[in-house]
Amino acid sequence: MAKSRLDRMPSNDLNEMEEIDLLELFRAVLKYIKLIIVLCILFGVGGFFGTKLLIAPTYTASTSIYLTPQISESGSLDYNSQMANSKLVTNAVNLLTQNNIMSEVAKDVGLESADSVKKLVSVSNESNTEIITVTATTTDPKLSKNIANGTVSTFTKTMQKNLNVRNIEVVDKAKLSYVPSGPNIKKNTMLATLVGGVIGVGYAVLKFLFDNRLRTKEEAEKYLGIPVFCEIPEL
Numbered sequence: 001m002a003k004s005r006l007d008r009m010p011s012n013d014l015n016e017m018e019e020i021d022l023l024e025l026f027r028a029v030l031k032y033i034k035l036i037i038v039l040c041i042l043f044g045v046g047g048f049f050g051t052k053l054l055i056a057p058t059y060t061a062s063t064s065i066y067l068t069p070q071i072s073e074s075g076s077l078d079y080n081s082q083m084a085n086s087k088l089v090t091n092a093v094n095l096l097t098q099n100n101i102m103s104e105v106a107k108d109v110g111l112e113s114a115d116s117v118k119k120l121v122s123v124s125n126e127s128n129t130e131i132i133t134v135t136a137t138t139t140d141p142k143l144s145k146n147i148a149n150g151t152v153s154t155f156t157k158t159m160q161k162n163l164n165v166r167n168i169e170v171v172d173k174a175k176l177s178y179v180p181s182g183p184n185i186k187k188n189t190m191l192a193t194l195v196g197g198v199i200g201v202g203y204a205v206l207k208f209l210f211d212n213r214l215r216t217k218e219e220a221e222k223y224l225g226i227p228v229f230c231e232i233p234e235l
Contacts, residue, residue, distance in 0.1 A: 028204055032204040035200050036197055040197045041196070043193055044189050047192025051188040057139065057180035057182065058139055059178070059179075060135060061149075061177065062134065062174055063151075063170065063173050063174040067089050067092065068130070068168075090125075096132070096151060102114035102117045105147060108150045109143060120137060122134075122137075123135075131171065134152055152170060
């Protein structure tokens with residue numbers, strides 16, 4: 001609401017004018033509805049083609065491993081074994097992206113360093129399970145597949161060799177897929193359209209707030225609180 005308009009109003013009419021001004025604000029926005037629609041279209045089209053042409057598609061490959069619980073000598077699964085296996089799962093999530101693993105994977109897939117591989121890999125553990133998923137996302141579907149499978153393979157060999165851990169099983173190997181996982185063209189287009197709409201509405205609101213002109217006799221009487229005896233017609 002424009003302060004300059006409120007300053008000219010009697011105090012007992014402020015509540016009434018708040019409602020009237022909201023209606024006027026809505027009307028002011030409607031005056032620029034064509035501009036708002038045009039901005040939505042332009043930004044939406046820009047978001048669509050910008051995502052399509054300027055952002056390289058990415059490809060994701062995932063593989064999962066399962067840490068089988070250790071069976072006691074009696075052939076049963078006791079509480080201590082379950083707790084030990086849960087701790088092993090937590091440690092494995094952290095160990096999978098350690099430099100020694102990532103360095104070996106980098107050599108195998110032809111990347112420069114462990115850090116360059118680490119940026120492409122994510123490791124997650126499904127809640128209340130011993131399943132760990134390794135996901136690699138790159139702009140090359142073959143590279144994504146090789147990184148995911150290479151990480152699991154290197155990790156399994158390292159755990160067997162250094163810690164004598166042999167209860168790691170590969171549940172599902174990463175497969176080659178040429179279907180892009182990103183970017184999300186639909187989402188980016190909708191966001192760009194929303195930005196265009198916000199800019200258009202913001203422009204209309206600012207024009208309304210900073211417009212202090214009284215255009216009609218009714219507006220003059222309403223905001224000045226005095227009757228108008230005559231008006232000069234537009235020529």
